[in-house]
Amino acid sequence: MDLPSTKPYLIRAIHQWCSDNGFTPYLAVAVDACTRVPREHVREGQIVLNVGYDATAQLSIANDYISFQARFGGVARDISIPIGNVSAIYARENGAGMAFEPESAATAGRSGGATGSREDDGDPPTPTPPAGRAKLQRVK
Numbered sequence: 001m002d003l004p005s006t007k008p009y010l011i012r013a014i015h016q017w018c019s020d021n022g023f024t025p026y027l028a029v030a031v032d033a034c035t036r037v038p039r040e041h042v043r044e045g046q047i048v049l050n051v052g053y054d055a056t057a058q059l060s061i062a063n064d065y066i067s068f069q070a071r072f073g074g075v076a077r078d079i080s081i082p083i084g085n086v087s088a089i090y091a092r093e094n095g096a097g098m099a100f101e102p103e104s105a106a107t108a109g110r111s112g113g114a115t116g117s118r119e120d121d122g123d124p125p126t127p128t129p130p131a132g133r134a135k136l137q138r139v140k
Contacts (some may be wrong), residue, residue, distance in 0.1 A: 007100060008063045009084055014089045015051065015061060023091035027066070030102035033069050036080040038072045045129050046087070049079065069120045 018025035029035060031042045041047055049070070051059065056068040057076075062131075066081045069094045090097025 004063060005083070007086070008061060010098055011066070011083070011086060011089050012061045018089075018091045018097075019053060021091075023093050023096075024050060025054075025097075026090055026092050027051050027081070027086055028088040028090075028099075030085045030087050032085065035085050036078065038077055043073065049081075050092070051089075054069050 004038070011114070015025045017023075019045060029037065029047050029049065031039075031045055031047055037047050037049070038076060050056075051068065053059065056070050059068040060066065062083075064083055066079075066083065066086070068079050069076050070079055084103035087102045088097060088099040090099075
């Protein structure tokens with residue numbers, strides 16, 4: 001029997017903790033074809049989103065997707081993020097939160113959320129050095 005992933009439950013718990021303590025919850029998301037976000041705000045394949053109640057409308061953190069409406073440049077946009085693409089949720093004010101390994105949609109659907117490796121992919125791309133922008137730091 002396959003157990004459901006704990007990831008959506010942890011995301012909801014940290015979101016609630018942030019809200020209860022007056023912090024602003026932020027999501028770091030790995031963007032792919034299944035992610036519906038404003039592409040003009042994507043940097044290096046990731047986007048960081050404010051998911052506080054003040055910044056979103058119709059926020060839903062379900063077991064498979066996070067969806068909400070948010071304003072970008074004054075224009076309301078529908079946002080849809082597969083749970084597997086969430087790489088972190090944290091409080092903006094102090095960085096406390098939790099980081100996750102992002103999963104591809106194919107891998108998550110095939111193996112119930114566990115990440116797999118493929119040897120025929122070749123070498124992974126070399127990461128680019130930081131260009132002076134702040135980076136999300138994983139807190140373990």
